[in-house]
Amino acid sequence: METNGINGFRGRLITADHAGYDTARALWNGAVDRRPRLIARCGGTADVVAAVRCARHHGLEIAVRGGGHNVAGTAVCDDGIVIDLSAMRAVWVDPARRTARVQGGALWGDVDHETQAHALATTGGIVGHTGVAGLTLGGGIGFLMRKHGLAVDNLLAAEVVTPEGSILQASADEHPDLFWALRGGGGNFGVVTTFRFALHPLGPTVMAGPVFWAADDTTDVLRFYRDFAAEAPDELGTVVRLGTIPPLPVIPEELHWRPAIAVACCYAGPVEDGERAVRALRRFGTPLVDLLAPKAYSAFQGGLDDTVLHGWHYYWKSTDLTGLSDEAIAVIADHAYRAVSRRSYAAMFHMGGAVARVPHDATAYAGRDVAHNIVIDAVWLPEESDEHAAAETAWARRFLQALQPHRAGSVYVNFLDSDDDTGRVREAYGDHIYRRLAEVKAKYDPDNAFHHNKNIRPG
The missing domain is CATH 3.40.462.20 (Vanillyl-alcohol Oxidase; Chain A, domain 3)
Incomplete structure (x- = not known):
């Protein structure tokens, strides 16, 4: 594929010949050392759509990077494309409705910084540089969970780019099966570009x-x-x-x-x-x-x-x-x-x-x-x-x-x-929830394009 351009992409493309390549592929876990063919640093949802379509067209391995904080290092792959959301860190707070819209590359420190300006908060991680996306999609435990539930219990809606490059809104009212799966099923179903969370009075x-x-x-x-x-x-x-x-x-x-x-x-x-x-x-x-x-x-x-x-x-x-x-x-x-x-x-x-x-x-x-x-x-x-x-x-x-x-x-x-933990993915869900996740996977990602993660195979 041509690495000097992706149709419809306005973000930054980083390849191995760029001076910033090693920095761009580095993760929180320094033990993970992978060399992607291309890093597509997205500026917004339209860039994510373009990058996904390009990857699917060329049959490239796909990794999705939010905060890059997962210990397994699934945010970077070898010889494929990294759809990098790290430049998408905006947080918009609606204090009247007590909600926040959060871009998929935001860190929990970004969320706390903005929500605490209004003496509001939602359950997040216990380290400020943890990514919102990865923590939330896996469940989201933190200090506030016993009072306000997990991060997924506070998730109201998500904007998702599918493996076909379509944009879906997932919530209790729209694509409720996908919304159910996103709340704990990880990055198996698409790229979440925006989250909307419920907020609660707290602090400062x-x-x-x-x-x-x-x-x-x-x-x-x-x-x-x-x-x-x-x-x-x-x-x-x-x-x-x-x-x-x-x-x-x-x-x-x-x-x-x-x-x-x-x-x-x-x-x-x-x-x-x-x-x-x-x-x-x-x-x-x-x-x-x-x-x-x-x-x-x-x-x-x-x-x-x-x-x-x-x-x-x-x-x-x-x-x-x-x-x-x-x-x-x-x-x-x-x-x-x-x-x-x-x-x-x-x-x-x-x-x-x-x-x-x-x-x-x-x-x-x-x-x-x-x-x-x-x-x-x-x-x-x-x-x-x-x-x-x-x-x-x-x-x-x-x-x-x-x-x-x-x-x-x-x-x-x-x-x-x-x-060495690959076989424990089913253990994380139990047979009943895993089977239901596999059914949702088969509907939204039947080709398992998003498999560089704690993978749930279509079933």
Whole structure:
């Protein structure tokens, strides 16, 4: 194909002979190194249409890039075309209707920045540079989910470019089968160029932040947390992090890189109510440092950005848990700190609340009845050796294997890594939802043109 032009395309075309090629193909996960034939950086929906039609006409492998943050690196392919939405980051807020329209290349930091100007928010990721599109299409867990549901529960409509290059509006009233599938089924059905979300009053100041305890206290902290989380109001979102204390400016230098367990909180309500909700947590044991305090919601949402930088190497393993039994806690405490890299960690998300109250088949997200989700994040630097990388990935695999007796039989699709997780896609949905997704796939993408993802084959 000619790479100096695509009919009807006004964006920027980047090939291997361009100075910016290596930057354009780089992803958040620096362990992924793929070389596309062409990167089509789109300026709007019309460019996406042109790029899709061109790719289909020439039989090119297609990858779709939103935020480029997925650990499996599916946003870039070898010797194909990357339909790159990274220049499409606009967010339009309608404060009267409490809705936001968000372009497909936007990051959650972009959404929080604009919505918080109106003291509004919707459920997004826990890292500001995570892409809106990828996180949403896989379900969308975050600190606000127990109060306001997942990102997909707040999705009102989507503009989708189909494999034929048509533009569809998907909502409860238009193409409802496609709308159902988009809410959890990933990027299997087309390129979502615009999302419309419901917003909720929040902030701009919330009670939020982490409390850290020494790693030796992990078993006691998790046993306390099990009961604390079970009794928590829906407004209280919590994430447990097990690893080392990151070297952030707000943390005393003598604590940097010390093995520790943290419980991060965000209360989706008045600060004074939040202070009461976290009081018992702050008083438990002897914390190393307590950073729970009133703070700007948008600042809290971006507080972890520098702990998971672009270009580092990442390898993940994840599963949903049946609960936090003493036996499961023992496994977590035993394996969490065995990583070689001080950047590796495990994170555990408290589900339930509004997430669990949505009917199981209302969306394609299947993990409605799960209490906790755990993701094991192996992290190392690009300059570190292959032996170091092998040690980190082995740690993650052993950790997951040790959790086998406590797994719920499901997994969050956004946390699946690359090739060795391919067979777990059906596990993310269960047989019933997977079959229904395959039927929608057969209708909207019968040729499986969009397969460079957590793929659902037409059925």
